[in-house]
Amino acid sequence: MTTHMMIELIAVLTAVRGDVPQVMTIDHGRQLPSGPLESTHRSLQAGVRAWVERQTGHPIGHVEQLYTFADHDRILATTQGRMIAISYLALTRSHAGETGWRDWYDYFPWENCKSDEGRASLALIERLLCHWVAGMGHAAERVRQWQRCVSLFAIGDMVAWNDELVLQRYELLYEAGLVAEAGCPPDRAVPGQSMHHDHRRILATAMARLRARIRYRPVVFELMPEAFTLLQLQRVMESLSGVHVHKQNFRRLIMQQQLVEETGEIEERTGGRPARLFRFCGEVRQARQFVGTKIPLVQP
Amino acid sequence: MTTHMMIELIAVLTAVRGDVPQVMTIDHGRQLPSGPLESTHRSLQAGVRAWVERQTGHPIGHVEQLYTFADHDRILATTQGRMIAISYLALTRSHAGETGWRDWYDYFPWENCKSDEGRASLALIERLLCHWVAGMGHAAERVRQWQRCVSLFAIGDMVAWNDELVLQRYELLYEAGLVAEAGCPPDRAVPGQSMHHDHRRILATAMARLRARIRYRPVVFELMPEAFTLLQLQRVMESLSGVHVHKQNFRRLIMQQQLVEETGEIEERTGGRPARLFRFCGEVRQARQFVGTKIPLVQP
DNA sequence: TGACTTATACTCAATATGAGCATAAATGGC
DNA sequence: GCCATTTATGCTCATATTGAGTATAAGTCA
Structure with a gap:
């Protein structure tokens, strides 16, 4: 056995x-x-x-x-x-x-709502999904699946984009036969590079997990250089989550949580006013390592 | 290979x-x-x-x-x-x-801070951990590990109890040699039944996961009967998380999220004023199944 | 009846959050 | 030097959320 x-x-x-x-x-x-x-x-x-x-x-x-x-x-x-x-x-x-x-985002262009490419990809997906749903037999099934499309891809502004649903969105596209892994011919597939086996699915799982983690845990700092400006940190957060952040509020939250401390150095080449450099204070945090992070991720 | x-x-x-x-x-x-x-x-x-x-x-x-x-x-x-x-x-x-x-809580008495037994168990653990830390060679290590004890078991009111750290608390007790699985003689172990292999560890993982899940996802309802009063729901939440909830605020949050709907029935045997019965509205939720739940879990 | 229990509706203060204004300090082009 | 542009940083303000409490209703039990 x-x-x-x-x-x-x-x-x-x-x-x-x-x-x-x-x-x-x-x-x-x-x-x-x-x-x-x-x-x-x-x-x-x-x-x-x-x-x-x-x-x-x-x-x-x-x-x-x-x-x-x-x-x-x-x-x-x-x-x-x-x-x-x-x-x-x-x-x-x-x-x-x-x-x-x-x-x-070579693999998941639609997950990057910040970029023009991402938005274009989303617009295309919306059309393709609409077509997919329209071809269904039962009316009840049509309604149900369209509801799913709407909530996952935030179609029509009735529901907000949820950046953590990477896997669910990929699975919907898979079911709709719009990705190469599902046997879709490349010219009719959604943009985005495919992978062998179910590796793109695993990548989607990882992206979703990381997007969820950076909200509550100070894991972003594992990806940052030793010293960084607050804008660099913000850009990394934005690129991971694929959405925009309100700059001043982001700074406020990071500072008041005492996640970082000034190195004393100044970054000169910011393209504007020089910025203070910070480092993650992991030493201090280790004592109270189980406190969470809260980072404001909002819509553009 | x-x-x-x-x-x-x-x-x-x-x-x-x-x-x-x-x-x-x-x-x-x-x-x-x-x-x-x-x-x-x-x-x-x-x-x-x-x-x-x-x-x-x-x-x-x-x-x-x-x-x-x-x-x-x-x-x-x-x-x-x-x-x-x-x-x-x-x-x-x-x-x-x-x-x-x-x-x-036969396996994890200290996780049930609501009960007297749980609080007694916590008081004992505090003493045992204090003794464990005191016996360490290096002063730096003593400080480090005591910090860990303090933040995990919320010793001394400086840090709040975090109900999701079930696994970390068990692992600390394991490291301190205070559970039977770590080879501790039963008379010197912390209260709580042990299990074979690492099954108590797995149970701890499950408890932590469920405590985390019920905060954001409407999974409690999987454990509830078809119809229930709001107090019954609250009691289940409290027993799962091991902490107390402010009754009025709990009701407010449940109601305003429209997680439940009235069945129209009345539960008479409440021991006080009769209570309205509710059911989970899963049908409505399925459409927007990716919205979260927020349930206020606070201290006694 | 009165003590006690639970249900339910409201109020209120303290925070947290989202959005914006204003100013500072660098750049580069003229 | 002057000015448009860019980024940094400090501050305000309305609104939403949260924690805690008061008040009242409607039952049970002795």
């Missing part, structure tokens, strides 16, 4: 260059880095950590388990066993001159 | 009887129900679902993956492979006359 399983560890390694969130890939951007759990790994997280550090040479800060699933498409022919994939979200800092990094 | 793995599915099946949260166990409360992933299971969640429904006869509502880990203590002697455990949180409704249900 006991079936033999192969365990695959999949990492969504994320960094930010400038203010563009990026993900580490292999196979020309078609796959996430992954490898089998080996007997030398002392734990699952140790396996991921060892594996990622071997690949990138960078130490990883935050590592977090995402999800475990049995991959349907990849039954192991040799052993009759199944493939179990355990996915992780890992964060790292800078990465000068490394290969394999791709922009998040 | 490929190692053979055995996959075990572990379920933390939770229900509420009256206003006491309970967990389904086997082996006289010493283990969580668990079983191997079988080749007939079409997916991991299907495996858990089929398995739990076979055990309890109840349909399960909400099922959610908790965590996957490699169990260190249980290397499979036969195949040289490792044991991988995938744990799930499952919610179900009533369960009259079934065996195997145990109170949450």
Whole structure:
């Protein structure tokens, strides 16, 4: 009765260059880095950590388990066993001159509502989904699915855009047959690069998790350089979440939570008035490490 | 290089009887129900679902993956492979006359700050932790660990109790050698029943997850009967989170979010003035299923 | 009847939040 | 130097949310 399983560890390694969130890939951007759990790994997280550090040479800060699933498409022919994939979200800092990094929004253009490209992509999706729903047999089903489209893609201003529903939006597009992974011919698919297996799905899970995390936990700082201006921090938050932030309110919240302290240095090349540099005060925070962060993420 | 793995599915099946949260166990409360992933299971969640429904006869509502880990203590002697455990949180409704249900707080008395027993247990823990910290060599380490005790167990009113840190508190007690699972003799251990393997740890993870979920998602209703009074709902929330709620504010928030609608019936046996009965309006919610819940959980 | 319990409606002060105004201090072009 | 432009930073203000309490209604039980 006991079936033999192969365990695959999949990492969504994320960094930010400038203010563009990026993900580490292999196979020309078609796959996430992954490898089998080996007997030398002392734990699952140790396996991921060892594996990622071997690949990138960078130490990883935050590592977090995402999800475990049995991959349907990849039954192991040799052993009759199944493939179990355990996915992780890992964060790292800078990465000068490394290969394999791709922009998040190459895979999910519609998740970047800040950019023109993102908005164009959303407008196209709205039309395609409308067409998909229109082709349905039952009227009740039409209404139900259109409601789903409306709430997930914030169609028609009746409902606000929720930046954490990355996975649900991808799944809707998959169901609607609008992504290449669902067998859609490229010319009729929604914009955005596809990936092998269900790796784009895993990336969506990671994005959703990170967008949720940065709201309540000071994990953004894992992605920031040692010293940064408040605008740099804001830009990173905005690029991760894909939405705009009210500048003054953002500063107010960051300051009053005492998440950061001044380094004493000044950044001169801001393009305007020079800005104070800050660092994350992790030392102070470690004592009360379980307090949350609250960061205001609002609409444009 | 490929190692053979055995996959075990572990379920933390939770229900509420009256206003006491309970967990389904086997082996006289010493283990969580668990079983191997079988080749007939079409997916991991299907495996858990089929398995739990076979055990309890109840349909399960909400099922959610908790965590996957490699169990260190249980290397499979036969195949040289490792044991991988995938744990799930499952919610179900009533369960009259079934065996195997145990109170949450039999395992974690200190998590129930509402009860006298819980407060007594916390007072004892405070003394034991104080003793543990005092016995440390380095002064810096003493300070660091005491800080940790203070913030996790809200010692001394400087920091508020955080009901979601169930796992971190258990891990601290484990590190301090104050639980039976860590090899502590029963007479010197903290009150609370132990479990085999790391099942108490998994239960802690589930409790933490559920406490976090009920804040933002309308999952409480999975545990409620069809019709209920607002006080019943409040009592369930309080028992799950282990803290008190301000009655009037709780009602205000529930009502203004339109999570529930009146059934038109009246509950007469309240012990006081009769109360209106409500039901969860899931139908209405399904349309906008991605909106959150906000429930005020405060201190006594 | 009166003590006690629960239900329910309101009030009020303290914060938190969203949006904007105003000023400071740099840049570059003329 | 002067001015438009950019970013930084401090401050105000209306509104919404939250925590806590008062008041009253409508039952039970002794």
